[in-house]
Amino acid sequence: MSNLNRAEQPIGIFDSGIGGLTVVRAIKDLLPKEDLFYLGDTARLPYGNKDRLTIERYSLEIAGLLTAEGAKLVVVACNTASALALPRLHEVFRIPIIGVxxxxxxxxxxxxxxxxxxxxxxxxxxxxxxxxxxxxxxxxxxxxxxxxxxxxxxxxxxxxxxxxxxxxxxxxxxxxxxxxxxxxxxxxxxxxxxxxxxxxxxxxxxxxxxxxAENCAGQVVEVLRDGGLENRAERPGYLEVALTDSSNPFFKTADRVLELNISRVQTRIVQGVTLAATPVVP
Amino acid sequence: MSNLNRAEQPIGIFDSGIGGLTVVRAIKDLLPKEDLFYLGDTARLPYGNKDRLTIERYSLEIAGLLTAEGAKLVVVACNTASALALPRLHEVFRIPIIGVxxxxxxxxxxxxxxxxxxxxxxxxxxxxxxxxxxxxxxxxxxxxxxxxxxxxxxxxxxxxxxxxxxxxxxxxxxxxxxxxxxxxxxxxxxxxxxxxxxxxxxxxxxxxxxxxAENCAGQVVEVLRDGGLENRAERPGYLEVALTDSSNPFFKTADRVLELNISRVQTRIVQGVTLAATPVVP
The missing domain is CATH 3.40.50.1860 (Rossmann fold)
Known part of the structure; x- marks a missing residue:
């Protein structure tokens, strides 16, 4: 893909849950033309009291889903995942990945x-x-x-x-x-x-x-500019939101407080192995 | 397997995390000869603010791990999983499954x-x-x-x-x-x-x-007796504990307060799909 085409791709942003929408708010303020795809791993939140291996595994899976959405850059809008999984994400993925x-x-x-x-x-x-x-x-x-x-x-x-x-x-x-x-x-x-x-x-x-959140958005501006990846479209960017679980009561609060006006939330399943598909007959 | 052999198998007990150890305490008090295998899904806790599909999926996977450990009976030592996933667990597994x-x-x-x-x-x-x-x-x-x-x-x-x-x-x-x-x-x-x-x-x-917890333990006694599944060994039962994530700070508190003296905690991985194994080259 040429850099020109890549520039039109969305920025992928993920968090263990909903908190990363504060980073979305900050990025939208600085980069109103960029399309944003936000993925919150609400099925497995929180990450903050889990171990490094778990947090690395979850972050790789979620970043993988974002690359499948065509993200030109991934923002790890979660301090826990940034603190524990960023080195591993850089090892695996070639697109720019920015933590907080x-x-x-x-x-x-x-x-x-x-x-x-x-x-x-x-x-x-x-x-x-x-x-x-x-x-x-x-x-x-x-x-x-x-x-x-x-x-x-x-x-x-x-x-x-x-x-x-x-x-x-x-x-x-x-x-x-x-x-x-x-x-x-x-x-x-x-x-x-x-x-x-x-x-x-x-x-x-x-x-x-x-x-x-604010400082991370500033870094996204720099990385896009330095990589020639800024979206030059003459229209406001869209915001798509997907969660791995549908029932997060905090979502509405965050949407309201941050004034994001998210109209639709998609669901993405991060599938576990289907061990249970082989019931044991005693 | 004959009922006599099945009777010597452990009781499997699971919870989204550590809370179900209160049920372990109650079962040990009533059934000191039974071997117990406890599995806490600490990598994905809590279940309590997630949706039915997620809770069903997690419960099936964890109950699957317990049947793989040879459990003769599974106790869902988690109110959320009992409330939302018990019908699905009964559909899938043939061994007795008891909720709270x-x-x-x-x-x-x-x-x-x-x-x-x-x-x-x-x-x-x-x-x-x-x-x-x-x-x-x-x-x-x-x-x-x-x-x-x-x-x-x-x-x-x-x-x-x-x-x-x-x-x-x-x-x-x-x-x-x-x-x-x-x-x-x-x-x-x-x-x-x-x-x-x-x-x-x-x-x-x-x-x-x-x-x-106490009332659930009483029901376990009844089901074992009615099914001829009581362990008649002339020794105290063991307690094995496994978690899906290693770093739960609450574990030690619960172990101490409940006086379980758990000496060793194993780890079981509930693997997600490895989407991240195919990094996207931009």
């Missing part, structure tokens, strides 16, 4: 004055130390303080954006980071931008929040 | 004096109305009041059994049921027995808690 960690790390280093950066994310993201490595590759003098926040995703998925329970959990997770005098906090999970206002209220004006 | 709903429904009807029964569970369990159907099949005069409690599993998995946030969420979920004057509350998720004391504190002494 690197751009978030760059933004954090750029914003921090006192070189004390906090990172919040899922257990798997925090345990991987991916942000720490990425930040210290840019500036080894930065101290990174990480905190796994496993309850934030369920609270966000319940739409409890400013519930007293959410604020109490935020204090539980963030007060120790504030006490360590961070001046920059990376929202290291694509769900968290939905909680940005509440987090800002808890940490105060002195701490800059780094939104990995 | 029927025994819980029977116990609820037996305990309730005022015929007002509350049921708490995952979104999928509550939406299925499985408890309502099972209870009203036994006694159509019983009013069933159901409440989905999606945040309880994450709170339990964090070990926050008596945290103020957990108590606030319990009031949020349960106060409306108390106001409706239920006298019996079915803990319709195998995680919830771990929260029994805290729930009892919130609902008070007047409301009887029905523990689906």
């Amino acid at each position: 960690i690197e751009s978030g790390a760059r933004a954090a280093v750029a914003h921090s004055r006192n070189r004390r950066v906090g990172v919040i994310g899922t257990r798997a993201t925090v345990a991987s130390r991916a942000y720490e490595r990425a930040i210290q590759t840019i500036d080894p003098a930065v101290t990174v303080l990480s905190q796994a926040c496993p309850l934030l995703v369920p609270l966000i998925e319940e739409g409890m954006f400013d519930h007293s329970v959410t604020i109490e959990m935020l204090h539980h997770y963030l007060d120790p980071l504030i006490a360590e005098r961070i001046d920059t906090l990376v929202l290291g999970c694509t769900h968290y931008p939905l909680l940005k206002k509440t987090i800002a209220g808890v940490v105060g004006d002195e701490i800059v929040l780094v939104d990995s | 709903i029927e025994s819980g429904a029977r116990a609820a009807v037996a305990h309730s004096r005022n015929r007002r029964v509350g049921v708490i569970g995952t979104r999928a369990t509550v939406a299925s109305r499985a408890y309502e159907r099972a209870i009203q099949t036994i006694d159509p005069a019983v009013t069933v009041l159901s409440q989905a409690c999606p945040l309880l599993v994450p709170l339990i998995e964090e070990g926050m059994f008596d945290h103020s946030v957990t108590i606030e969420m319990l009031h949020h979920y349960l106060d409306p049921l108390i106001a409706e004057r239920i006298d019996t509350l079915v803990l319709g998720c195998t995680h919830y027995p771990l929260l029994k004391k805290t729930i009892a504190g919130v609902v008070g002494d007047e409301i009887v808690l029905v523990d689906s």
